[in-house]
Amino acid sequence: MTANNALTGTGGMRQPVHKDITFHHPICPFYFIANIVLSDFTIENGATEFWLGSHADTTSADQVPCNEETKVRQQVPGDPSCNVLPELVERRRQIRPPIQAQCSKGDIMIRDLRTWHAGMPNHSKDDRLMVAVGYQAPWYPNHSQRLFLPVQHANFFMAHGGQPVEIRANLLEADEMSHLWRNYDFTFEPSINNDKRNQSKL
Template identity: 50%
Template sequence: MASVQNSNVPDAPRIITPTLEELKASAYHTYNIESALEALNQDGFVALKKVVDVAHVNHLNSFMTKEADELVKNNTKPFKQGVESNILQGPPLKYPEYLYNDVFFNPFVIQIMNAYLGANPIFNLITGNNALPKTNGLRQPIHKDITFFHPQNFLNSCSPSSNPTTHHTNWMAADFWLGSHAYTSGQQQVIATPEARLSNAKLRVGEPTCNVLPEVVEARRQVRPPIQPSCEKGDIMLRDLRTWHAGMPNESENYRIMLALGYQAQWYPNHTMRFKAPLSQGNFFMKHAG
């Protein structure tokens, strides 16, 4: 059965723990599907426990840690959200030994996405975020991962944040504003100005930036303040793209790496968010098409 809430944390997010039968079948039964959908619709967030092989996590972490050393040394990756604590770092897609089905095409994630977004959602994003070590006190601004006007009360893209690849068991990478996905529109985000357009070529003047207006944040804080969920290796966090969040400081000695995969409802006309995969690994990605 699903563990609906961690009673030790007020207003904790819903957690879905698979049964042995579900793990064997690589699919949730009705109760856990219902629990996950309730969480996504009400909170914009749900955690899926123990659905990725920890050995796969460790293997990816080993590669990405070495890569991160080079990225930081050569200053070749931009900081995310303008804060010098997080860099963008995606997974190694060129090498077949790192392309695990339970990471890139997790059957539990695909099952929930088909139920939440409608049949055959579009797999439109692969990226990652690395919180650098000992960045005490540095955190991201509160934001959505959407820089365009979006529906407020309709299904939208959903991004599963795949298990942390750090050496730590517990992980509190971000604060999440549960329920914020269903109550704010693009008009309540900071709107791009010509100056913002110059700093980010992808922004369009008059359209939303990722950041949420400060007065909107403070009003929401009085209704439902943010929480920091913990996560273990092998877990996946599913988040609606509209849900507010912010990367938190990494006070440890190690990189805190997150992989993110994005899905979009078939009917929604978002033609700007997409990823490129290496042609050499086309068979891996295309065999799951549809």
């Protein structure tokens, strides 16, 4: 579980087109994200860009290989980074260009984790807020991606609301939580090309 907040006043920066995946992923559905929208999403405030259908035949070979400088966590150079190769992005644009998903506070967007997407610039005066909850197939072996939850609330979190869902979490004492620091840097890039492209459509 995480959150994606497109902050106001960030000078028109956007994310590169990417998948939230830094490993050689299966080529069948294995993981989906439920994005819970906490603000109305508009083009102006940075509704997420989605490349619909891109999940259907993408492989990790579509991703830019990482190097010593860009590798994250346990990666070794050559492993896939999140970003999709720019030439493949341009080729896909000719087949099916991206959309920005405009939606209302309270909506939930569900996407296959393999779907190409990008955070967009927020030109409005308010922050744009969203929560992301990941659901993995029970057959998918994952021994390292864990949520960290306070043990004093374990009964609440583990009750599952009657659903057949296993919460993949490490339960920690309060003092252990305070030592946790999960840093996840993203590269951002100016959105000028994108803005020009949108303007040429108007």
